[in-house]
Amino acid sequence: MDLRGRRALVTGASSGIGVSFAKQLAKSGASIVLTARRKERLEALAEQIRKEHGVTVEVVACDLGKPDGAKALWDATEGKGTQIDVLINNAGFGTKQPFVEQSWDKTFEELQLNLVSLTELTKRFSQVMVKRKSGHILNVASVGAYLPTPSMASYGAGKAYVRNFTEGLAYELSGTGVRACCLCPGATESEFADTAGLKLASWKKLAYMSADRCASIGLSALFRGRRNIVSGFWNSVGMFSLRFVPRPIAAWLAATFL
Numbered sequence: 001m002d003l004r005g006r007r008a009l010v011t012g013a014s015s016g017i018g019v020s021f022a023k024q025l026a027k028s029g030a031s032i033v034l035t036a037r038r039k040e041r042l043e044a045l046a047e048q049i050r051k052e053h054g055v056t057v058e059v060v061a062c063d064l065g066k067p068d069g070a071k072a073l074w075d076a077t078e079g080k081g082t083q084i085d086v087l088i089n090n091a092g093f094g095t096k097q098p099f100v101e102q103s104w105d106k107t108f109e110e111l112q113l114n115l116v117s118l119t120e121l122t123k124r125f126s127q128v129m130v131k132r133k134s135g136h137i138l139n140v141a142s143v144g145a146y147l148p149t150p151s152m153a154s155y156g157a158g159k160a161y162v163r164n165f166t167e168g169l170a171y172e173l174s175g176t177g178v179r180a181c182c183l184c185p186g187a188t189e190s191e192f193a194d195t196a197g198l199k200l201a202s203w204k205k206l207a208y209m210s211a212d213r214c215a216s217i218g219l220s221a222l223f224r225g226r227r228n229i230v231s232g233f234w235n236s237v238g239m240f241s242l243r244f245v246p247r248p249i250a251a252w253l254a255a256t257f258l
């Protein structure tokens with residue numbers, strides 16, 4: 001990837017896979033806009049990237065779990081003339097808890113962040129990208145998009161939306177000069193498990209992929225023109241195999257091994 005002269009916006013850039021996206025895009029020469037809620041973390045990462053890669057890095061603190069978050073991020077970037085050539089919709093979280101026990105506020109925040117803000121950002125930025133006949137959008141879903149996920153029911157369903165939405169959009173965008181791709185990570189080293197309240201047995205941790213590897217798979221797929229990619233060989237085999245598994249058994253597998 002030679003991204004000199006381009007600018008990338010990375011959501012969820014204060015930890016995990018988002019940090020890796022930002023570093024790898026900067027390494028390819030792109031200027032970067034980092035966004036998440038934890039501003040100090042973003043400032044520290046911005047400083048590190050400037051030193052290591054000599055590119056321009058801006059920080060926009062923003063809460064995309066709120067209904068006005070995506071508009072605020074737009075206003076702070078394209079809306080004021082800061083052209084975004086690569087949009088990485090990475091911010092997201094899940095909570096391991098039975099649906100009926102979770103407060104509506106928490107479920108709303110999750111859907112707002114994982115689906116609604118992602119869709120609004122994709123809408124706003126894709127419209128100007130199509131006018132410019134150039135742009136790349138990577139939406140981060142999950143292997144949870146491939147099956148029902150008991151105890152994270154709305155999370156997995158939301159990620160299925162992200163996958164179908166992105167693949168449909170990618171088809172629509174054929175011939176416009178704009179590309180969209182969905183990355184479906186499997187278990188990846190980040191703060192995701194802690195935030196979700198997942199209690200991981202040590203054998204499960206052995207199966208985790210590094211955030212760097214996951215981000216690299218996503219960026220490579222995006223710039224090669226893929227519409228969807230599952231991170232890693234074994235995750236891909238697993239998701240392919242699910243085609244032949246009855247849905248109730250898939251739900252049992254997710255309930256047992258998540």
Ligand SMILES: NC(=O)c1ccc[n+]([C@@H]2O[C@H](COP(=O)([O-])OP(=O)(O)OC[C@H]3O[C@@H](n4cnc5c(N)ncnc54)[C@H](OP(=O)(O)O)[C@@H]3O)[C@@H](O)[C@H]2O)c1
Nearest residue numbers: 012014015016017036037038064065092142188190191192
């Ligand atoms: N790690 C995995 O095993 C895994 C597997 C499948 C899919 N994924 C997906 O990968 C993506 C990245 O997650 P990760 O694994 O890197 O987890 P992470 O380390 O917890 O990072 C999540 C990022 O999202 C940001 N975020 C959370 N709530 C936000 C809000 N309301 N507004 C704005 N930003 C918010 C966080 O920043 P602040 O807290 O500073 O706002 C953080 O930067 C997510 O979409 C996740 O669903 C992860």
